[in-house]
Amino acid sequence: QKEVEQNSGPLSVPEGAIASLNCTYSDRGSQSFFWYRQYSGKSPELIMSIYSNGDKEDGRFTAQLNKASQYVSLLIRDSQPSDSATYLCAVWGRAGSYQLTFGKGTKLSVIP
């Protein structure tokens, strides 16, 4: 059974701080990793994808991948109240699996 684990939160950070969101996965053969942001009542929105070990930066967002530790993280720098949402980690399995496995999400609150 493939699993993706996230702390459910809520994670509260002050405005301007760095928010750190973590995710672990069980399938060592997983190849692709994604972070989605979901505002309350809305559908998930893809914000980051990462495929190889290391860091990937996009604006205020940095995704980090460590395949040896089966660990993915998302850092949000200079957090803003508009970043308050639930963040979903998703993992694409082995080739031919056709399915993304989602974590249950971490709720982030950025306090002004």
Added chain:
Amino acid sequence: SQTIHQWPATLVQPVGSPLSLECTVEGTSNPNLYWYRQAAGRGLQLLFYSVGIGQISSEVPQNLSASRPQDRQFILSSKKLLLSDSGFYLCAWNRGESEQYFGPGTRLTVT
């Protein structure tokens, strides 16, 4: 660019009534299509996926069914709704093993 549509946006249906939710994708061909359900305060549950016309894989046996009558159209149906069918229904698409994009969703309340 690609766009994914879902309708209706919201739906209130009595127990035992039928259901039909529709999803269409524009701007791409031969997408993989997915139906998810998200119950209140819960994670995403994959219900069905399709890699081509007429090809449906079911992940959760229940009173729901899916069909793909055209390349970019995916339909979720039920003959008789249960209270437990309430939730936020999301359609998604991707190409191959790439990023997956979601539609705006349908919020279904079964009364």
